[in-house]
Each structure stands twice: as C-alpha cells, then as structure tokens.
Amino acid sequence: DVKVTQSSRYLVKRTGEKVFLECVQDMDHENMFWYRQDPGLGLRLIYFSYDVKMKEKGDIPEGYSVSREKKERFSLILESASTNQTSMYLCASIGSGVYNEQFFGPGTRLTVL
Amino acid sequence: KQEVTQIPAALSVPEGENLVLNCSFTDSAIYNLQWFRQDPGKGLTSLLLIQSSQREQTSGRLNASLDKSSGRSTLYIAASQPGDSATYLCAVCLVSQGGKLIFGQGTELSVKP
Numbered sequence: 061d062v063k064v065t066q067s068s069r070y071l072v073k074r075t076g077e078k079v080f081l082e083c084v085q086d087m088d089h090e091n092m093f094w095y096r097q098d099p100g101l102g103l104r105l106i107y108f109s110y111d112v113k114m115k116e117k118g119d120i121p122e123g124y125s126v127s128r129e130k131k132e133r134f135s136l137i138l139e140s141a142s143t144n145q146t147s148m149y150l151c152a153s154i155g156s157g158v159y160n161e162q163f164f165g166p167g168t169r170l171t172v173l
Numbered sequence: 174k175q176e177v178t179q180i181p182a183a184l185s186v187p188e189g190e191n192l193v194l195n196c197s198f199t200d201s202a203i204y205n206l207q208w209f210r211q212d213p214g215k216g217l218t219s220l221l222l223i224q225s226s227q228r229e230q231t232s233g234r235l236n237a238s239l240d241k242s243s244g245r246s247t248l249y250i251a252a253s254q255p256g257d258s259a260t261y262l263c264a265v266c267l268v269s270q271g272g273k274l275i276f277g278q279g280t281e282l283s284v285k286p
Contacts, residue, residue, distance in 0.1 A: 091272045103262075103276040118273070150216055154272040162207060162266070162274060164217040 063087075064165040066151055072171045079138040081168050083151030089163075091154045092134040094118075094126065096147040097167075103150065109134055141172045175200045177265055179277035186253055187285050194248040194280045196263035201241045204266040207274070208237050208248050211260045220261075221248070253284045 067082035085092065093108040095118075105118030107126040115126050123145060127135040134153075138145055151165040176199045186192050196206070205224045209217040221230045221237040223246070229238040236249040246263055260281045264274040 093273070100278075102278045103264075103274075105273060108273060148214075152217075152274075160205070161219050161222045162264075162272065163219065164209075166216040167214075169214065 064151060064153055064163050066149075066165040066168050068168050069166060070169050070171075072173065073138075073141050074173055075142060077138075077141050077172075079141050079170065079172075081136040081138075081149055081151075081170070083134045083136070083153075083165055084132050085134075085153040085163070086132065087153060087155070087163065088131065089153035089155045090131070092128065093152045093154075093162075094124075094134065094136045095150045095152065096120070097150060098147050106136065143172050146170060146172045175203075175265060175267060175275045177263060177275050177277040179261075179263060179280050181280060182278065183281040183283075185283040185285065188253060188255060190253050190284075191249070191251050192253055192282075194250070194261050194263075194282070196246040196248070196277055198244045198246075198265050198275075201244055202268045203241065204268055204272075206237075206239055206246050207264050207266065208235075208246075209262045209264065211262060211279070213260075217262065250282075253282075255284050255286050258282055258284050 064085045094106045095103045097103045109115045109128040125137045149168045154162040178197045180195045207222045208220045223230045223239040234251040239246045260279045262279045264276045
C-alpha cells in the first residue's frame with residue numbers, strides 16, 4: 061500500500077519562528093510537491109522537486125524554502141513564520157516518466173499566532 | 174495559463190440520487206486528469222485518473238469521463254449515499270511541468286439521508 065506521510069497533523073507556532081514541515085514517501089518517486097490550501101483560493105503549488113537536491117519554484121514560493129537531501133524526504137521550511145502562512149499544507153509525490161496517479165499525504169494544519 | 178473550473182460549487186441531494194459533477198479546463202495539453210475526494214480537515218484521496226488518451230474510467234459507483242478537445246470532464250456518482258458527502262476536486266496534470274497539478278476549486282457535496 062503506497063504511502064505519503066507528513067510529520068505533524070496539527071502545528072501551532074509563533075510569528076518569527078522557523079518552522080519545518082516534513083514529508084516522506086515510500087514509493088521511490090522522483091517528483092515531490094508542496095501545496096497549500098486556503099478557503100476560496102484552493103490548492104496552490106509552493107515548491108516541487110524532480111530529484112535529490114533539485115528544486116523548482118511553484119506559484120507562491122515567497123516566504124518558503126525546501127530541502128531534498130534524500131529521495132524519499134521533502135521538507136518545507138518557513139524561515140520566519142508569519143500569520144498569513146496559517147494554512148493547510150499538503151505534500152504529494154508522483155513517479156517520473158509517464159505521469160500517473162499523484163498521491164497526497166494527510167496534510168498539516170499550521171496555525172501561526 | 175491553464176485554468177480549471179468546477180461547477181457547481183456546492184450540491185445537496187437526497188440519498189439514492191444519481192449525480193454529475195463538472196470540471197472544465199482551458200488548455201488541452203494535459204497528461205491526465207485526476208479526481209480527488211477530500212473530507213473536512215483531511216488530505217486528498219485519489220478516486221480516478223484518466224490518461225489523456227482515454228475517454229473514461231470506472232471504479233464502483235463512480236465513472237469519470239474526459240473530452241480533451243472540448244476541455245471537459247464529468248464525475249458521475251450512481252446511487253449516492255450519505256458517506257459520499259465530501260468535497261470533490263478535479264486536477265489536470267500539465268505536459269510541460271513535471272507532473273504539476275492544477276486544481277479546480279472543488280464541489281462540496283452533501284447527500285441527505
């Protein structure tokens with residue numbers, strides 16, 4: 061059974077803190093993605109990665125960075141959390157080549173106070 | 174720029190009804206189209222994936238169709254049940270961008286007993 065896991069389901073942080081959101085997949089997928097989901101705005105792509113140590117900006121990368129040191133793990137970093145980064149964060153992965161089903165993690169609900 | 178639209182935004186039906194959810198997209202250069210289900214506060218669960226060369230896919234009471242030339246997809250749910258209540262999202266996978274998905278805003282479905 062394929063699986064994408066995220067380190068936390070719920071997270072509460074204070075403004076200015078550095079925040080790490082971790083995502084791990086067990087499918088040996090090359091491509092991994094970070095989205096955020098907000099009411100009225102839908103899902104928006106923050107960053108994605110084609111392979112280890114490779115990253116590409118998505119539609120809303122400002123205020124975020126990412127790290128992919130191992131194939132199975134893709135981390136999203138909020139360098140200095142702000143209240144407008146309160147959101148649901150969803151990680152996903154997909155194999156390269158012929159693109160098939162994209163698998164999502166359970167999400168992390170982040171609240172920045 | 175690819176845009177994905179879902180109509181209606183919300184739908185309420187009595188149990189047992191057959192129903193259709195609609196998804197339209199502006200650019201036919203897609204690898205595939207995927208339908209997801211999302212329960213409140215949860216991640217996305219993949220329901221059906223249709224490759225660009227296919228016309229439809231079926232899984233149980235669900236049937237999804239794809240007309241790439243007209244930029245449309247429908248998700249048909251037969252004999253709806255209260256457990257089908259959720260938000261349904263469609264997403265197109267872009268040819269040009271490494272498996273990136275562009276999402277619609279979703280249709281919130283409520284099936285009344």
